[in-house]
Amino acid sequence: MKGWTVCRMHGAGGGHGPGKANPAYKHGMRTREAQEMRKDINEHVRLARALETLVGHER
Structure with a gap:
């Protein structure tokens, strides 16, 4: 449509929010919080493996 930057049928900003309120939410393993925790x-x-190598202990 003229004068609009997004399609009126497929425009941005719609849809459900994140988290448990989202109907597609199942178990939370793919939430940002869970992913950040796994990265940490x-x-x-x-770091523990690098330290273990420096100390000289092998598994």
Whole structure:
């Protein structure tokens, strides 16, 4: 449509919000919070393995 930057049928800003209010929400494993937590845990594991290598202990 003239004068609009998005289609009136498929325009931006619609849809459901994030989190438990979203009908597609199932278990929360893919939430931003869960993904950030996994990144932090993986970083701690990498640091622990590097420290273990420096100390000289092998698995």
